[in-house]
Amino acid sequence: MSPNVFSSQLSRRNLLRGSAVGLGALAVGPTLAACSGGGDDPNAPAGIDDVPKIELGPPRTDITYPEGYIGPRAHDRAPFGDGTTTFRVVVPQDATNVGDWATNATSAEMERRTGLKIEYVPVLVRGTDGSIDMTKINAMLASGDLPDAFLGIPFTTAQLSLYGQQGLFVALDDYIETYAPMTRQAMAEYPDLRGLKVSTDNKLYTMLGVNDCYHCRSSNNRAWISQSYLDKVGGTMPETTDDLRELLLEFKNQNPSGKPGFLPFASSESTPIDTYFMNAFTYNPGNPGGNRTGGWLRLNGGTVEFVANTPEWREGLRYLHQLGQDGTLTRAAFSMKDTELQQNGNKGLVGFARAYWWGSFFNPINLDMDEPWRDYVAVPPLKGPAGVQYTGWDYYGYYTDALQITSACSNPELLVQWTDHMMDLEATMWTYAGIKDDNWSFDNSGKGINGKSSLFANKLFPAPAGQSWGQYAVMYRSSDFRLGEKVDPSAPTFEAGLYEAGQAYEAYAQPKEMQLPPLIIADADAAAVADTATAVTAAVKTGLAQFSLGELDPNNDADWQSYTDQFTAMGIDAYLQAHQTAYESRPA
Amino acid sequence: MKIRDTAGDRTFHVVNVAILSVFTILVLYPLIFVVSASFSSAEAIANQEVYLWPVGFNAEAYSTVLASPNLITGFVNSVFYTVVGAIIGTVLTVLAGYAISRDDLPFRKSLTFFFLIPTLVSAGIVPTYIVVRQMGLLDTRWAILLPGAMSVFNVIITRTFYKMNVPNEMLEAARVDGASDFNFFFRVALPLSKPIIAVNLLFYGLAQWNGWFSAFLYTNSPDLAPIQLVLRELLAQSQVNPAMIGGGDVSEIIKRRELFDKLKYAMIVIAMIPPLIAYPFVQKHFVKGALIGSLK
Numbered sequence: 001m002s003p004n005v006f007s008s009q010l011s012r013r014n015l016l017r018g019s020a021v022g023l024g025a026l027a028v029g030p031t032l033a034a035c036s037g038g039g040d041d042p043n044a045p046a047g048i049d050d051v052p053k054i055e056l057g058p059p060r061t062d063i064t065y066p067e068g069y070i071g072p073r074a075h076d077r078a079p080f081g082d083g084t085t086t087f088r089v090v091v092p093q094d095a096t097n098v099g100d101w102a103t104n105a106t107s108a109e110m111e112r113r114t115g116l117k118i119e120y121v122p123v124l125v126r127g128t129d130g131s132i133d134m135t136k137i138n139a140m141l142a143s144g145d146l147p148d149a150f151l152g153i154p155f156t157t158a159q160l161s162l163y164g165q166q167g168l169f170v171a172l173d174d175y176i177e178t179y180a181p182m183t184r185q186a187m188a189e190y191p192d193l194r195g196l197k198v199s200t201d202n203k204l205y206t207m208l209g210v211n212d213c214y215h216c217r218s219s220n221n222r223a224w225i226s227q228s229y230l231d232k233v234g235g236t237m238p239e240t241t242d243d244l245r246e247l248l249l250e251f252k253n254q255n256p257s258g259k260p261g262f263l264p265f266a267s268s269e270s271t272p273i274d275t276y277f278m279n280a281f282t283y284n285p286g287n288p289g290g291n292r293t294g295g296w297l298r299l300n301g302g303t304v305e306f307v308a309n310t311p312e313w314r315e316g317l318r319y320l321h322q323l324g325q326d327g328t329l330t331r332a333a334f335s336m337k338d339t340e341l342q343q344n345g346n347k348g349l350v351g352f353a354r355a356y357w358w359g360s361f362f363n364p365i366n367l368d369m370d371e372p373w374r375d376y377v378a379v380p381p382l383k384g385p386a387g388v389q390y391t392g393w394d395y396y397g398y399y400t401d402a403l404q405i406t407s408a409c410s411n412p413e414l415l416v417q418w419t420d421h422m423m424d425l426e427a428t429m430w431t432y433a434g435i436k437d438d439n440w441s442f443d444n445s446g447k448g449i450n451g452k453s454s455l456f457a458n459k460l461f462p463a464p465a466g467q468s469w470g471q472y473a474v475m476y477r478s479s480d481f482r483l484g485e486k487v488d489p490s491a492p493t494f495e496a497g498l499y500e501a502g503q504a505y506e507a508y509a510q511p512k513e514m515q516l517p518p519l520i521i522a523d524a525d526a527a528a529v530a531d532t533a534t535a536v537t538a539a540v541k542t543g544l545a546q547f548s549l550g551e552l553d554p555n556n557d558a559d560w561q562s563y564t565d566q567f568t569a570m571g572i573d574a575y576l577q578a579h580q581t582a583y584e585s586r587p588a
Numbered sequence: 589m590k591i592r593d594t595a596g597d598r599t600f601h602v603v604n605v606a607i608l609s610v611f612t613i614l615v616l617y618p619l620i621f622v623v624s625a626s627f628s629s630a631e632a633i634a635n636q637e638v639y640l641w642p643v644g645f646n647a648e649a650y651s652t653v654l655a656s657p658n659l660i661t662g663f664v665n666s667v668f669y670t671v672v673g674a675i676i677g678t679v680l681t682v683l684a685g686y687a688i689s690r691d692d693l694p695f696r697k698s699l700t701f702f703f704l705i706p707t708l709v710s711a712g713i714v715p716t717y718i719v720v721r722q723m724g725l726l727d728t729r730w731a732i733l734l735p736g737a738m739s740v741f742n743v744i745i746t747r748t749f750y751k752m753n754v755p756n757e758m759l760e761a762a763r764v765d766g767a768s769d770f771n772f773f774f775r776v777a778l779p780l781s782k783p784i785i786a787v788n789l790l791f792y793g794l795a796q797w798n799g800w801f802s803a804f805l806y807t808n809s810p811d812l813a814p815i816q817l818v819l820r821e822l823l824a825q826s827q828v829n830p831a832m833i834g835g836g837d838v839s840e841i842i843k844r845r846e847l848f849d850k851l852k853y854a855m856i857v858i859a860m861i862p863p864l865i866a867y868p869f870v871q872k873h874f875v876k877g878a879l880i881g882s883l884k
Binding site: 093094095096097100121122123124126127128129130133135136138139140142143144145270339342343346347356357359363364365432461462470471493494495498 | 822
């Protein structure tokens with residue numbers, strides 16, 4: 001660690017000691033002010049006083065962009081660091097893709113581009129089930145063992161808000177205003193971006209990254225069907241819920257695979273099926289995941305409402321109940337392990353699958369043209385009996401974990417510039433795909449994923465360990481950028497196939513006003529809301545399985561009544577009210 | 589002349605052999621399965637085609653392991669932590685256990701209670717992290733070896749062992765012959781405590797060999813990671829669900845999943861070899877050391 005950084009920590013420690021005895025606070029005041037950032041009116045960041053605003057020059061002319069391209073561009077930007085200060089940056093450990101951060105090729109490239117020396121501190125942030133495990137990060141924060149910054153660490157917005165207001169993280173609006181032209185461009189091109197990460201005090205305690213994955217916007221709502229099995233039973237692509245019911249019965253009766261154990265309908269325990277089916281009855285956002293807002297909540301004219309106890313939901317349950325009575329929707333769809341689903345897929349036993357992608361029901365999977373997964377095509381959203389046809393479209397899922405600067409950092413402006421350089425087109429390519437020309441190159445000779453002219457071509461992706469930063473950098477991967485990847489028509493990649501699948505859903509996306517954006521629940525309510533969310537999640541999942549499998553009957557009013565009553569008992573009203581308050585008071 | 593077994597004896601032997609065979613199979617089958625799976629193709633494992641012998645025999649998993657610097661480093665580190673951790677722990681335990689086993693030690697009860705305090709109230713992650721940090725141990729090998737180097741449970745076993753096997757009469761006899769306390773400990777007590785030393789070495793060694801948490805919490809440098817932490821990371825990264833991360837590229841997820849599927853059984857084999865080798869040498873001491881010592 002450099003003397004510079006060290007002295008700043010010493011003075012902070014002095015301050016703590018000083019304030020305890022009422023001495024010494026004045027002497028270190030200026031150092032602190034330099035770190036915490038100024039600006040009284042957060043709605044219009046004032047920038048840093050007396051520092052000229054950094055603007056991007058004209059983009060490099062050697063790269064041809066597709067028509068109407070919105071996203072990162074390559075600029076010649078001079079290094080700004082002189083190498084005298086080394087910054088400690090905590091990063092996720094990932095031996096498979098990143099390897100050793102210290103000797104990684106992209107780490108060297110970033111130092112060359114910026115002149116900034118970084119000491120990477122890798123930390124494992126995943127538990128053995130792939131879930132987020134912040135044990136070590138929390139220990140570092142709680143014990144005052146602060147690095148200069150965190151990069152790619154999965155803090156929730158609630159944590160950012162909390163740590164920011166405790167003074168652990170530096171507010172960055174003014175720094176971005178002065179030092180980060182590429183970030184400003186991303187914020188202008190993605191107007192919602194800041195709002196997705198801003199804290200309850202309307203300050204931004206994180207840099208902003210974009211990874212706008214087109215197909216991920218509908219990924220929780222996709223279903224797949226085997227084209228060859230469909231042809232074999234003489235069926236056509238189902239368009240309505242009734243079509244699908246008929247088709248599943250055909251699958252069940254004719255068994256197009258000819259093998260025992262065929263699954264007309266397949267899914268696994270980690271895959272919710274309500275996101276696909278219920279959207280034929282009412283807009284159902286499902287339960288998009290742990291660090292987002294609570295499940296099955298949507299907006300109705302600005303009012304937060306719960307979906308899973310509505311009459312439309314009951315209609316949906318009636319339909320699933322029918323499938324259960326037909327014997328096409330079985331217990332296996334709720335309880336099958338992910339690996340079992342993959343084994344069934346490998347054996348050709350899957351007819352219709354509700355799954356994230358082909359890899360959910362094939363393992364191993366590769367890009368050969370004769371691979372069986374290529375037989376499975378996306379099933380567009382179904383039209384329900386009342387004509388409802390939605391797909392849960394995620395308008396807000398494109399932000400990344402980005403970078404947070406801590407109060408231990410003596411020169412936040414340097415790390416802000418470092419981050420901003422990372423969002424340059426060429427740097428973004430480096431961080432995610434590794435060594436230029438070996439793994440990728442700029443290439444406008446072909447068609448991109450979206451059919452426009454291509455921007456770049458990947459020769460080797462993912463990069464071998466030690467070359468790229470995986471997905472942990474502060475990227476600016478706009479939708480146009482991602483879809484500018486050149487497609488080899490003779491061997492389309494997964495991303496190309498998923499783009500096509502995503503297109504089948506976009507037309508049915510719910511209006512944006514219906515999706516509840518990510519919210520930060522006030523501290524006072526947070527624990528109660530989390531408890532209710534857990535109870536609600538369990539109740540909805542159990543109810544879905546019980547009604548579908550015939551343990552409860554959706555046509556029986558008593559069953560339905562007791563199902564809906566349990567939500568009242570769980571305190572759904574207070575739960576909704578907490579979300580409503582958070583929604584209305586969120587910084588605009 | 590050979591005396592024929594009675595019918596009862598023969599029945600006994602048959603039943604005995606049958607039961608023991610079943611037991612042997614129960615223990616042996618998982619081992620054979622893991623070894624077979626480690627030599628099988630990834631497809632065969634994914635489709636659960638491996639039952640007893642390798643399917644699609646290949647040693648690719650092992651060549652991948654040998655070509656992975658972090659796995660090799662992890663293995664070497666684990667051996668180091670196991671050996672050094674076992675020695676440090678055993679020395680401390682034997683010293684403490686012997687001392688509190690002696691009736692003539694002043695404040696013996698209070699000392700024993702003092703040792704027991706951490707088992708009743710433990711500080712938790714953050715305070716221990718602060719202690720390790722303030723002692724300057726963060727990101728060093730000592731952070732893995734020193735915190736929790738001595739286990740109170742082992743001290744109690746050791747104390748009981750000394751109480752049983754080195755009675756006061758022996759001490760009195762040595763005193764009559766003019767032995768000092770140190771003389772008695774090194775020339776009488778220590779030579780009698782081979783079983784408890786072996787048991788302690790095994791307990792501490794095994795704990796270090798299986799340990800990952802200290803390394804996870806207190807070290808950052810990949811050069812310090814034991815094999816269990818390397819494995820844990822491999823497992824964690826392979827389990828990431830694409831639906832959980834917005835914008836993840838699926839080909840990265842497959843890469844992790846494939847690597848893990850390929851390596852998992854080979855890694856289990858490698859991780860279980862050292863304890864398997866160590867066990868037979870220590871096992872005979874178990875009866876005398878841990879079992880008698882802890883029961884009475």
